[in-house]
Amino acid sequence: MYGTLCEAPQDPYRGQTPSVVGGERHGVEEDVMSRRSRIVAIVLAGAVSLGMSATSGSAAPAAFPSDRGGTANAAVPVLDWGPCGDDFGGSEGPPGATFSCAWATVPLDYDRTQGQTLRIALKRLEASQPTRRIGTLFINPGGPGGSGVDFASFAWALFPQDVLDRFDVVGFDPRGVARSNPLVCFRSFQQLDNVFGGVPAFPLTRSEYRTVDAAYTTYTSLCERNGGPVLDHMSTADVARDLDLLRRAVGDRGLTYAGYSYGTQLGSVYANLFPGNVRALVVDGVLDPVAWTTGRSAADRRLPFSSRLGSDLGASASLGQFFSLCGRAGPDVCALAAQGDPRTVYDATLAALRRKGPVEVDFGDGPEPVSYQDVVGASLGTFYSPYGWGDLASGVSLVAAAVGVAPVAATSPSSAAAAAASAFAKREPMPQTFEGFEGVACSDSVNPTSREAWWDAGIARDALAPYFGRAWTWASAGCATWPGRADDRYTGPWTAKTSAPVLVVGNTYDPATPYAGAQTVTRLLAGSRLLTVAGWGHTSLGYSTCATTVVGRYLVSRVLPVQGTRCSFDDVPFEDAGSAAARATDARAAGIERARAIVLSGLPRAPRR
Incomplete structure (x- = not known):
């Protein structure tokens, strides 16, 4: 070879x-x-x-x-x-x-x-x-x-x-x-769901901040009690x-x-x-x-x-590639390009979600709520691979139509929904330890001890890397009250x-x-x-x-x-x-x-x- x-x-x-x-x-x-x-x-x-x-x-x-x-x-x-x-x-x-x-x-x-x-x-x-x-x-x-x-x-x-x-x-x-x-x-999956059910990945409002802060405080106290x-x-x-x-x-x-x-x-x-x-x-x-x-x-x-880490900047660069390659591929391949300039449609869709809150979108199995955080996370997840970018575009185009930013793309709604559903459902669960991330990352790293620092840093990072600054910052929210020593x-x-x-x-x-x-x-x-x-x-x-x-x-x-x-x-x-x-x-x-x-x-x- x-x-x-x-x-x-x-x-x-x-x-x-x-x-x-x-x-x-x-x-x-x-x-x-x-x-x-x-x-x-x-x-x-x-x-x-x-x-x-x-x-x-x-x-x-x-x-x-x-x-x-x-x-x-x-x-x-x-x-x-x-x-x-x-x-x-x-x-x-x-x-x-x-x-x-x-x-x-x-x-x-x-x-x-x-x-x-x-x-x-x-x-x-x-x-x-x-x-x-x-x-x-x-x-x-x-x-x-x-x-x-x-x-x-x-x-x-x-x-x-x-x-x-x-x-x-x-x-x-x-x-x-x-x-x-x-x-x-967590002693059971139900206990985990009781703590994190309905909790956004990152907060946009002070009300959401209080929800996220309370969930992580409960989570880390359970780790102190049960971690061993x-x-x-x-x-x-x-x-x-x-x-x-x-x-x-x-x-x-x-x-x-x-x-x-x-x-x-x-x-x-x-x-x-x-x-x-x-x-x-x-x-x-x-x-x-x-x-x-x-x-x-x-x-x-x-x-x-x-x-x-600068991960938010990497994600932001990937988003720029998404817009550029979508425009180059054209409306026959990228549904966002069929609705106008991809960046303009995407930005307007996220702005509408932030103003209005979650909207109901039908991806093929009936309406379900989609939030600002959902679309940001879906985008980031898709960028982990060179495949499925067209499916993400189809999904975001459906959200854009749902919030009234743009009409449904020229592709038929059923085929667009099928493409979006394919992208949004294809990743099967894999075995993992839920607590492994904080167990290692918080042990390794120096962090503030108040989640107010996450609130401030998320705002600052979002100014540098729109959409992804908050998402990446709040990934480590558990470290503020992590009970482990290393x-x-x-x-x-x-x-x-x-x-x-x-x-x-x-x-x-x-x-x-x-x-x-x-x-x-x-x-x-x-x-x-x-x-x-x-x-x-x-x-x-x-x-x-x-x-x-x-x-x-x-x-x-x-x-x-x-x-x-x-x-x-x-x-x-x-x-x-x-x-x-x-x-x-x-x-x-x-x-x-x-x-x-x-x-x-x-x-x-x-x-x-």
């Missing part, structure tokens, strides 16, 4: 000098969200999944032998691999795929390695050519709160065959998530320590890792805690680690972490010199982790290489054959792309009708979509009805 590139048989990594290639230097629970209205289903898929450090990243790189992870006194887990039961998704896969599962015992507190323990769930897709096996590729789908076990079930669809031939691919549920001693604040010991031990640093024990448990001298979305933060923390243990590390859909933890100034520390969290520095260079992948139009995050991590980690992917959506996972090939080559042979390499997505929004139809009948494409659903499954809650 990789032409004349060399493949080291066992790939020892310590002390190797980077090679020169082509003139460039190269280093070798079930979803607790009830099914809401169709438009709100998209909010679940795209509401928001992602946060700062006291260091600005200006410190000189540290030498990699000074690993500071704190796992030296911890016992290495013994992994007893066996068949995967139903609670692990079973052992079935496509022809040639062999799965096995195991539990790993790790310390609850790495300051007390002889004390309480946790059990970490793992699922392994075994290398298809074991005699040529290099080692284990650990993968993380992000969230935080996404299940690595579920993600591993679809690993066969995500990587080139050379990777699948030569690596066991292992996903694990991080501590406090899914099967791994999950943090559970894991509540204080869910930081990304503790997950990175677990990951290093898992690396040792599988017998690998260095870590091979691919992390997506929030999984890039885990990659950054690991690279800085264990810089000498990196064999090959890929981060795709990259968070700025300084922004995720504490920020770069005293003023930053007074902001909610989710308003510091004494062992990691907040920098972020400039360690790793034993092998890191591959950083960034999309130009990512609505959750803007391209700037990938640029920042590339600057912070000496020797790392940035792969730019021209495309639309959150991460490049499964959407760019070029990027998949580059990542696969790096994982197997540790060959970095030439400086300045750019890839593109295989499909362009509004031009995907034929491709989408083909993907629907293709097993690998279906596997990619299931895997991407898991990447999104750790997102914070959406409005609940």
Whole structure:
């Protein structure tokens, strides 16, 4: 697959000098969200999944032998691999795929390695050519709160065959998530619905503010009451320590890792805690680690972490692309273009919803209420993928007609409703831990302690990124009163010199982790290489054959792309009708979509009805 590139048989990594290639230097629970209205289903898929450090990243790189992870006194887990039961998704896969599962015992507190323990769930897709096996590729789908076990079930669809031939691919549920001693604040789904039912994703009025504030206050008090010991031990640093024990448990001298979305933060923390243990590390859909933890100034520390990320600016750029590509596609493909200028129609529709409040819209199953927050969330959710943008346009066009902004598009109402319904209902629930997002994100980050700060920051961010400033800011509202402590969290520095260079992948139009995050991590980690992917959506996972090939080559042979390499997505929004139809009948494409659903499954809650 990789032409004349060399493949080291066992790939020892310590002390190797980077090679020169082509003139460039190269280093070798079930979803607790009830099914809401169709438009709100998209909010679940795209509401928001992602946060700062006291260091600005200006410190000189540290030498990699000074690993500071704190796992030296911890016992290495013994992994007893066996068949995967139903609670692990079973052992079935496509022809040639062999799965096995195991539990790993790790310390609850790495300051007390002889004390309480946790059990970490793992699922392994075994290398298809074991005699040529290099080692284990650990993968993380992000969230935080996404299940690595579920993600591993679809690993066969995500990587080139050379990777699948030569690596066991292992996903694990991080501590406090899914099967791994999950943090559970609600005693029942009914209790969850009692707290968040009817609560908007973000407030527009002071009345809505009081509703949101009360819901999060109740939620976090339940976490304090019911969370148990894991509540204080869910930081990304503790997950990175677990990951290093898992690396040792599988017998690998260095870590091979691919992390997506929030999984890039885990990659950054690991690279800085264990810089000498990196064999090959890929981060795709990259968070700025300084922004995720504490920020770069005293003023930053007074902001909610989710308003510091710049994700709202990424979403706003995606919205601009939506308008531009809709206009280019024309009224036969984009229903908003049939009603006038797409931006004008969209803006007027949102303004009317904000003035009037929710309106009844028929997406094919009878009228249902649609709010300003619903349309914002539906837009954001759609932008996580290059597919379905035409369906979003059809849905918004129906809302525009309902509020009296524009007549129904020339497309017949029934076909427009069918398209909208397809977009708004297509994302099926995936297993997740409801509390996983706050459990990790609030543990990692510095935040204000009054939700008034969220109110003020949301207004300020909406001025910079209309529609999405409030949506992203309020994603972290639980952090104001979060009861957990994380004494062992990691907040920098972020400039360690790793034993092998890191591959950083960034999309130009990512609505959750803007391209700037990938640029920042590339600057912070000496020797790392940035792969730019021209495309639309959150991460490049499964959407760019070029990027998949580059990542696969790096994982197997540790060959970095030439400086300045750019890839593109295989499909362009509004031009995907034929491709989408083909993907629907293709097993690998279906596997990619299931895997991407898991990447999104750790997102914070959406409005609940």
